[in-house]
Amino acid sequence: MKILHLLSTLDPRAGGPTEGVRQSGVNMTALGHRIEVATVDDPSAPWLESFPLPVHALGPARGSYGLTPKLVPWLKAHAASFDAVIVNGLWQYHGYAAWKALRHLDVPYYVFPHGMLDPWFKRTYPLKHLKKSLYWPWAEYRVLRDATRVMFTAQEECRLARESFRLYRVNEEVVAFGTNRPPADAGSLREAFYATYPALRGKRLILFLGRIHPKKGCDLLLQAFAAARDLDPAAHLVMAGPDGGQWNATLRTLSAKLAIDSRVTWTGMLQDDRKWGAFYAADAFVLPSHQENFGIAVAEALACGLPALISDKVNIWREVEADGAGFVAPDTVAGTLANLTRWLQLDAIDAQKMRKQALHCFEQHFTVDAMSADLLRVLQQGRRKQGAAERSPLALGQG
Known part of the structure; x- marks a missing residue:
């Protein structure tokens, strides 16, 4: 498969999402798949040079939201060459851009919230949650609602995600998540x-x-x-x-x-x-x-x-x-x-x-091998369902 990961930054200081993309991408490349990454990083960002996967840096982005005018046109022009697009993380422009660019294309997209729907944030930062509540119905809710699957890395994460917003409709899937084995020396x-x-x-x-x-x-x-x-x-x-x-x-x-x-x-x-x-x-x-x-x-x-x-x-x-x-x-x-x-x-x-x-x-x-196998299972299911829909009599104009 040819897969595009979409996330706001590859800065290693960003933590889990960046590291997860790096490790799973390297592992799946070794299995014969083509993995590429698109971010809103500045193309001159120092951490891009050593990143082990092909990167499309479409920044520099403006502000903490990561707004860049290059992302939607780039996705519309290039997304069809991928079997799947995976959005990593919420509450920044790259997710909304994916929805805006892909909702009318025959390219399935998936979302990893990476814990960003946990109600802890709602309780701890009520003013920020109020701001997100205003943003939710016209942006993030649509991103999740229209995704082929929203992928959670634990049953607990999936359960908690349902508690953050009253308006909530997603195609949930719990997938394995993991990391590489450490160096042996x-x-x-x-x-x-x-x-x-x-x-x-x-x-x-x-x-x-x-x-x-x-x-x-x-x-x-x-x-x-x-x-x-x-x-x-x-x-x-x-x-x-x-x-x-x-x-x-x-x-x-x-x-x-x-x-x-x-x-x-x-x-x-x-x-x-x-x-x-x-x-x-x-x-x-x-x-x-x-x-x-x-x-x-x-x-x-x-x-x-x-x-x-x-x-x-x-x-x-x-x-x-x-x-x-x-x-x-x-x-x-x-x-x-x-x-x-x-x-x-x-x-x-x-x-x-x-x-x-x-x-x-x-x-x-928690091995990265189990993570890659489970992710491929979900992506291949989505591809089969998309293919079946395209071959249906209604899709072929025979209904």
Whole structure:
């Protein structure tokens, strides 16, 4: 198949959608499919040069909405050469542009909301939700309503999406989502990480890896770690990720107030070998998010045999809990503290069992191979249905 992914940016700081497109695209290319990407990035954006798939950069876009006059004409001219178009993410111009360009073409399009319909946003940012409610009926609702399928990466994400807006009609499909297996040279990657952060050698590292953003529960984590730090003097918190909301300074102030400065290391964004080195050096992975439709970093941690200490707002928490691959608790200070306490007090034998279960959980649920196979299943179903519709007597003028 020839597939076009459409998303607002390929900037790696954007997180899950960008990484998901990259990993699934590379995997499906290896299977013999042709995968291309269209974004509203500026063609001179530095992250485009190293992106491993063909990219059509149709920016620069104007404003946070990502408006660009080039996108609709480009889609009308080129979309027919693809078997399917996949819209990644909501609330920006690329989704509305896809609807505007494709609704009268014989090109099926699909939408991955990537958690952007979760009602957490409605409760947490009521003014933003009011603005979205005004925008919803004439734009985003139509994008989802007319999509061949709206694809959710967990049953929980699908269920929650129904609660955000009263006007809601979509063709739902839950598909597997996953990530690549990590590099196998764990020892050398771990040593490279320690070479960069020598003060962390010999510490029992609790790793947070993701955007430094209020949604991720970083403040809960600092408060919980301050309460749990005496359980193991070697325990040390690593906060790895880009500042996703100008929140880093606030959190550093909180860390100082809690008197845990010497027990917390802020690395900024870690990529490639440095990221994998952090996973392999860590003792456990922690993510107390208030909202997470999937959490690629959770899957990557599991793939490294790293137990996941997560909130029950990470939508794959049921798989993690059922497989004994980590601990799950509410997205509160008390819940995060409970996860840290259970892990730090776990005896060595049970901790090793959990590490094995973490890897088992990844292999059972979250490989990129399973993701590609399930995505192809949905796209091929859509292509068969489209072909049947085109061959129907009514479509052929015989009705």
